[in-house]
Amino acid sequence: MPAAAKSFWPALVGFVACSFTYTTVVARQEGRAMTGAMDRFEQQKLRGETALYGGSNLLEPIAK
Structure with missing residues (x-):
């Protein structure tokens, strides 16, 4: 008999329920x-570009 x-x-x-709990707890911390x-x-x-270009805007031509 089956x-x-x-x-x-x-x-x-x-x-x-388990996947929702995982998403709200663990994945939120990973995202942060x-x-x-x-x-x-x-x-x-930004600090590297500022040091490299002396604070000038990258779109402005560099004065020679």
Whole structure:
């Protein structure tokens, strides 16, 4: 006699609940870390360009 078919809904609801929890807790922290790294990179790039070009705007012609 075949076994009765089980519903997949409890497993699906459990998976969605776990993935939502992961997204709200872990992925948010990872996003903040990536944003912080991007901000540090942009600041370092700006400092390097300022040191390289003496503070002049890159769109302005460099006076000779």
